[in-house]
Amino acid sequence: MPARVTTLKELAAQLDLSITTVSRALAGHQQIALKTRERVTEAARQAGYVPNTAARTLVSGRSGFVGMVLPIRGPNLVDSFLGEFVTGLGEGLVSHGTDLILAAAAQGQSELSVLRHVVESGRADGVVVTRIAEVDERLAYLRQRNFPFVAHGRLLDTDFAYNWLDTDGAHAFGEAFDMLYDLGHRHFGLVTIAEPMTFRHLRQDGLAAAIARRGDPSVRLDVATAPRFDRGARIQAINRLLHAVERPTAIVALFDELALSVMEEAARAGLTIPRDLSVIGFDNIVASAYAPPGLTTFDASIRQCAREIGEMLLTIIGGRPAAPLTRLIRPTLVSRASHGPALTGKN
Amino acid sequence: MPARVTTLKELAAQLDLSITTVSRALAGHQQIALKTRERVTEAARQAGYVPNTAARTLVSGRSGFVGMVLPIRGPNLVDSFLGEFVTGLGEGLVSHGTDLILAAAAQGQSELSVLRHVVESGRADGVVVTRIAEVDERLAYLRQRNFPFVAHGRLLDTDFAYNWLDTDGAHAFGEAFDMLYDLGHRHFGLVTIAEPMTFRHLRQDGLAAAIARRGDPSVRLDVATAPRFDRGARIQAINRLLHAVERPTAIVALFDELALSVMEEAARAGLTIPRDLSVIGFDNIVASAYAPPGLTTFDASIRQCAREIGEMLLTIIGGRPAAPLTRLIRPTLVSRASHGPALTGKN
DNA sequence: GCATAAATTGCAAACGTTTTAAATCGACCC
DNA sequence: GGGTCGATTTAAAACGTTTGCAATTTATGC
Structure with a gap:
């Protein structure tokens, strides 16, 4: 012993x-x-x-922990940002000696039930919630319990006030459009997913808004939607876009993984990037630098965001601020070689 | 409230x-x-x-947590396996309702001090230790305290009995050599790092053993060593290998990140892979599939390993086994396009 | 040297659970 | 109707800490 x-x-x-x-x-x-x-x-x-942590927690009512639910998905699906996110969160918490609890939600087990358990067992003084869904029961629960939390991402319903930090996907997608438009592109493709996550709306709306702002009726946008985890269907959706009678000259993907698939399929179809097709992604995952010719994308600096989320949460836990804390982070363009001027005419 | x-x-x-x-x-x-x-x-x-977890922990002496120290490195250095590892660990622990504690070690703060804190505050019933160093004070501490733990990795000192799970890097590197030898390669390069981690010895020794087993005196091995985190020095070491008067026809890298650098530098030097140079990595990180022409490497299935580590730890925590639990996992070759027959003569 | 105030220390309760040992309750038997 | 046994329930201590309040010690003023 x-x-x-x-x-x-x-x-x-x-x-x-x-x-x-x-x-x-x-x-x-x-x-x-x-x-x-x-x-x-x-x-x-x-x-x-x-x-002794337990004794101290019991009497003081403060555990010195911040919780987060760890979703376990299929065998080969790991949240690609988890490492960065957790590192950033740890970084944000370490100054106060607060540790991080990761409570796994088994496949099939609802994330909410794990969250409830974490909250109500007194394990954590606050929690972080990521990947906000259009209708998010976790947020509703946390608010109803009035439990300290910070969300990574926004709801579409702006009446619901809470603490969040989000990446300004709308702005990024607008910026992508403007850049491509200035390069002569008029026919755009958007590859998106079918999942009910809010970020997809925010980004798509940002793109639509930029198009509207430009006020050029010759601009055309084709949207291809694929289920999130079905690789086959994803490839199919992409290829429908690539093999349309009128092919877009620029494709914006909801996130890098989709953009990389677009580049692969484009290569398979004999297209040269960026000559025949410009592709822009979002997230700046490691592979985007390695996939030829190098994916132009937006860096969401997950680690930095997570760090700030940690700090926000600590603020909220110790002395509740009157108004909800919110923070919109503008992602930075990482200009690589997957975008270029639009191909004019047939050459 | x-x-x-x-x-x-x-x-x-x-x-x-x-x-x-x-x-x-x-x-x-x-x-x-x-x-x-x-x-x-x-x-x-x-x-x-x-x-209430705290009350239960206090009286029962069991916290229902497993701990792990989260090292915070420089701004852009995130443990590339953290996400996978944590997911696997969560997966292994979820059946018993055990949660994971991540205690961040601030830069400069010794990992041991954080570990001590986790152990002695009663936060965790057991801990996981990764990245085993040649002389590892964490292992010494844990053994001296007789605290339940599982290490991901081995010490070189085999007298020190403890619970570990390791990837059989020695076997993989032997396999890589055999495969390359059979493709006609005789002049090998090894790119390794200067850090005092045990895995580098295990892998290099596995390579050396395979060479010795073959008993062919014409086989030659050049070793390039670079510091772990200095990108410039790493590139330099690689280029010394690539621009030697007699260049190896096959380079084995200690892990994928090094292998990707080798491929980049080779491309920069005008070499075509695998025609002019075969490259083999280790880990099978995501980018290795995207970096042209596709890196041949070994999949260490971190998630699966972490899952098993979690299960081992649960076994140890509940009813201590008489003999230490040990497990050697053989990584599987992921054959992509970065290796091929040796270039014979000058053509 | 004594009263009083200030500084310092200690007692005991409390947090919510588990667990040991003991108490209570029926039912059954003779 | 008292005794015994088994089934079921309970009182109370314990885990290690924090904290309100009281007690003690020391310093101060006259």
Whole structure:
């Protein structure tokens, strides 16, 4: 069995002080004589005393943890941002000594039930919620319980006030359109997914808004929608776009994985990127730099966002701000070689 | 403030039973009358009762958590396997309802101090340790404390018995050599790193052993060593290999990131892969499929490994096995297009 | 030297659960 | 009708910490 852990009682006995005094001394209370504080601190250091989390949590009502639900998907589907996100979150929390709890939701188990468990067992002082759905029961639950949380992503319903941080996908997609338009493109394709996530609307709306802003009736947009996890259907949707009688000269993909598929299929169809087709993605995943000719995309700086989410959550947990905290991060264009001037005429 | 959480006391009052009985009923003890058990279970379900983790931990000495230290490195350095690893771990733990704690170690803060804190604060019932160093103080600490843990990776010192799971890099590198040898290669390059991690020795030794096994004195191996995080030095080391008067016809890289750099530099030097140079990596990171012409590598199936590590740890936590648990996983070759027959003569 | 105030320390309750040991309740037997 | 046994329930302690309040010690003023 593990070697015994020092407790406050032992420390008190050893110092011939009460538990109370030792506890207060370690907490740095002014009411304890400076000399005593120093003596206690030194003894604690020497004994390698580490306070018991459970006891502290029980009495104080604060666990010192921030929770997050870890969705377990199919065998080969790992959230590609998880590593970055978790690292950023850890980075944001580490200053306060707050740790991160990852509660796995088994396949089939609802994420909400795991979240409820985390919240109601008192494991966490606050939670992070990612991948916001159009109708998100997690957000409804957390608000109803009035439990501290920060969401990575927005609801479409702007009446529902809560703490969120989001990447400004709308702006990015507008920027992509403007850039491509200025390069002479008029016929656009958008590859998107069928999942009921809000980010897809935000991005698509951003694109539509930019088109409307331009006010050029010759601009045309074809949308291809594929289910999120069905690779076959995804490829099919892309190919419908690529093999239409009138092919778009520029394709914007909802995120990099789709953009990479577009580039692969384009290559398979004998198209040269960016001469025959411009492709722009979103996220700047590692592979986008390696896939020839190099994908132009937007960097969402997940790690940085997660870090800020961690900091926001800490703010909320300690002293609840009056108004919800919100933060819109503008992604930066990573210009590689997958976009270029529109092919004019037939050459 | 959050809506109140149901407690055992409330449930007991509501049912007109003692706390003891309710607790036992929910735990399914036979000594409680079946009718009572059912009555209690139903009431608990209806009230949405979730036991308080801290209280339970405090009295039982079991936290229901497994811990892991999350290293925070430089701004753009994220452990590329973290997402997969954490997902696998969660998958392995979810059956027992065990959650994962990620304790961040700030830059500069020793990983050991964070580990100590996690262990001695009673936060976790067991821990996972990854990236084993040649001299690993974490392992020494955990053993000395006799605290349940599983390591992802091995020490070189085989006298030190502990629970580990490792990828058989030695075997993979032997396999790579055999395959390349059979394709006619005789002059090999190995790109490795200078960090004191054990896996680099295991893999390099596996390569050396395979060479020795073949007993062909014409086989030659040049080793290029680069610091782990200095991109410039890495590129330099690779180029020394590529621009030697006698260039290897096949380069084996310690892991994919190095292999991708080799491919990039080879392309920059005007070499065609695999005609002029065969390259083989290790890990099968996502980008390796996208980097032209497709990197031949070994899949270490991190997620699967992590899952098994989780299961091993649960076994160890509940009823300590007499002998240490060990598991060597053989990685599978992912044959893409970066390797081929050796260029013979000058053509 | 004594009263009083200020500084310092300690007692005991509380947090919500598990668990040991003991109490209560029926039912059954003679 | 008292005793015994088994089934069922409960009281109370314990886990290690924080904290309101009281007690003690020390310093201050006259």
